[in-house]
């Protein structure tokens with residue numbers, strides 16, 4: 038379904054305004070346990086869905102990049118006594134450098150190869166921070182202070198929530214705008230057919246690498262904000278189960294739609310907050326939820342929603358308009374996991 | 389143009405530097421018993437036996453991929469499951485050998501079950517399959533905590549392998565069990581090589597690696613072969629778990645450790661290549677053990693970075709791995 | 716072939732490619748002059764597509780050299796050959812399935828120009844959009860510009876495939892079986908479009924459909940089992956018995 042642009046803008050603005058009221062309406066507990074965490078997860082997951090939706094890159098290294106930014110900032114603040122904002126900017130910049138490095142490493146691979154290599158990178162990052170002496174070992178780094186305007190995120194989560202909300206909106210708009218630039222369009226071309234893009238004169242690896250850096254920017258931002266919100270970071274934040282958790286969030290929401298990240302994060306956080314009292318085996322249930330979604334609706338909840346929507350509209354008698362404008366930034370046009378799955382090998386001409 | 393020259397040259401230099409570095413540290417004070425020679429021999433053997441363990445585990449991973457293009461992200465969980473099952477059997481009075489065989493078979497059966505229930509109907513959707521096995525890994529990891537607890541434990545080697553024997557070098561003694569693992573890895577390598585080289589099953593495995601389209605047109609019971617391969621691959625993970633549970637420990641987190649080692653081994657060696665798995669395992673095992681001893685003191689805690697460098701160097705020179713073929 | 720004053724657009728010497736021990740192409744010398752219309756004929760598996768892949772760089776040759784526009788490009792990256800002015804289509808369409816027809820063509824035009832990474836004004840650079848629309852018209856997709864490429868019919872995807880090769884205004888255009896799977900009417904309009912092609916563009920076409928191939932081409936190269944069998948004018952080819960034998964009962968294959 039396609040509403041006109043002004044209508045969509047008004048609706049989006051209303052949604053953001055309503056979300057901004059969450060700390061005023063809900064309890065401090067809800068704001069801090071659900072709303073803040075959902076936005077942190079959402080932002081981290083967007084770095085994944087952005088790469089998947091626009092680059093066809095399914096990366097398990099995003100948690101690692103989150104950790105690089107979080108740990109470095111925490112160390113800059115706690116050990117070096119650096120100003121939190123400066124520390125955050127520096128940490129994000131370094132995470133982006135690592136994004137470039139990781140991107141350069143994986144840009145020659147596709148599909149499951151890429152999935153494996155990024156998982157290895159993510160896990161290595163985890164082991165680095167848990168073993169290295171400079172980052173507090175298993176304990177991690179505690180007592181990370183946020184900038185003054187954030188205050189104490191534990192007792193007064195409203196401020197960090199609003200900061201997170203603003204950053205989420207910026208990330209979302211940024212990604213949508215990026216998708217319409219020359220670079221963004223070419224990235225989507227690389228996603229669809231790297232062989233064709235090469236034959237058109239594009240540097241496929243460069244585009245993938247830069248996309249990875251952009252993803253690292255988002256993941257790094259999430260790492261910085263998440264560490265502020267928690268006032269601490271430990272290797273446990275980026276261990277393998279967390280890598281899988283982030284993937285679960287993205288898959289629940291829909292791997293190939295950037296909005297899916299927030300949907301998945303909200304659903305996950307709600308489950309996490311309110312079912313842990315009912316079941317001691319939360320991890321098992323999350324695994325089962327992931328499994329069921331992969332089996333029934335590989336494009337996640339957002340994919341399910343848009344399919345239901347289409348069905349309802351067909352029933353309603355509206356005819357699909359084949360020549361209606363379908364801008365490329367509409368991720369509904371992105372191939373679903375099945376196609377991407379089989380397509381991972383086809384993009385390569387034997388050498 | 390499979391190999392890029394500049395990075396290739398650089399990586400050879402890096403390797404040469406590492407060898408010279410270790411050599412100087414080990415034999416800088418001569419080859420006599422008073423020097424660091426004995427320590428080197430033990431460290432190198434530790435590296436090789438760890439590599440043997442990595443190979444046993446990773447060979448199952450690469451076999452499954454080679455045939456079915458399935459990246460089994462639950463491979464580490466199957467490794468840990470094998471160890472735990474053996475531990476349980478031993479605790480119920482079974483001998484180590486019996487427990488090893490039975491644990492491998494049970495792990496194989498679990499793998500087969502996963503394949504039949506979750507992977508058979510979506511053959512070819514490799515990304516979806518990998519994500520499904522991630523979900524399986526999550527469930528297995530949590531359920532293992534339920535059934536086996538979270539406190540580290542380990543298996544005791546059987547009496548006949550529990551001792552150390554003299555190496556006939558520097559009057560050194562070395563645990564028999566670690567030598568046994570090296571032998572076991574050689575046996576696994578030999579059997580897999582013979583099977584892949586000389587049987588119809590192996591022919592399909594090779595066809596799978598070389599040319600997917602051919603596999604189905606060979607007129608062979610493909611589902612049976614796929615199921616069989618998944619069973620064997622998972623059983624190898626379980627076998628690795630029994631061995632690893634005997635020289636290392638069984639605890640939550642070991643599954644991640646061995647998933648990572650399997651990933652690195654096959655990424656470095658080349659997915660689907662048995663020879664690659666052997667070389668990858670040797671590189672990883674030696675790097676891990678040697679770095680613990682020969683890295684300058686202040687970097688000892690950062691030795692994981694060497695694994696990272698290994699990955700980077702190999703992927704920079706040959707994105708498909710040392711023995712991998714690009715399809 | 717006698718050399719003329721103009722440097723050849725394409726010259727290959729002893730070009731070979733083995734898959735394992737099997738030669739898909741063996742020792743092929745080829746010379747195509749500016750403005751020429753050359754057809755490459757041969758039965759399925761003759762090595763025609765392999766030849767294209769070697770020229771474009773999608774495959775690395777086992778032996779031999781490739782020169783484009785008077786420059787040795789044997790080890791040059793695919794994208795750099797494209798930017799020298801080489802445009803090609805693939806035997807099975809490689810359109811950018813998730814993007815609209817217009818965005819497909821936009822990227823095709825952009826590929827040959829500067830500013831791949833541009834973030835400002837990007838995505839809507841007027842000159843590029845204008846050229847993209849022209850090409851859409853030229854290949855008969857003017858009224859399908861907003862359709863997602865993956866949703867196009869087979870025939871439309873073939874049209875877009877040619878559009879992608881044409882959009883950057885290449886000096887050398889290589890078409891791999893452009894008429895495969897097209898209806899009679901579609902083939903006629905394809906032939907018409909190729910005949911109207913600017914003489915600035917040199918054309919090499921692989922085509923099983925003799926009507927299309929021999930109408931468009933002035934020069935024909937026959938490949939058989941990876942080797943160059945003969946070369947000549949369409950008249951000579953039509954008259955050749957060997958050609959008839961090879962093509963007997965095989966007017967439109969898939970290989």
Ligand SMILES: Nc1ncnc2c1ncn2[C@@H]1O[C@H](COP(=O)(O)OP(=O)(O)O)[C@@H](O)[C@H]1O
Nearest residue numbers: 387734739758759760761762763764765766970
């Ligand atoms: N990637 C490849 N791997 C192995 N063999 C190939 C590959 N591509 C082509 N071939 C073989 O090379 C020969 C020539 O193929 P091709 O150039 O596609 O022929 P044509 O286009 O003339 O029909 C065929 O025998 C084909 O099987």
Ligand SMILES: [Mg+2]
Nearest residue numbers: 763764806970
């Ligand atoms: Mg062909």
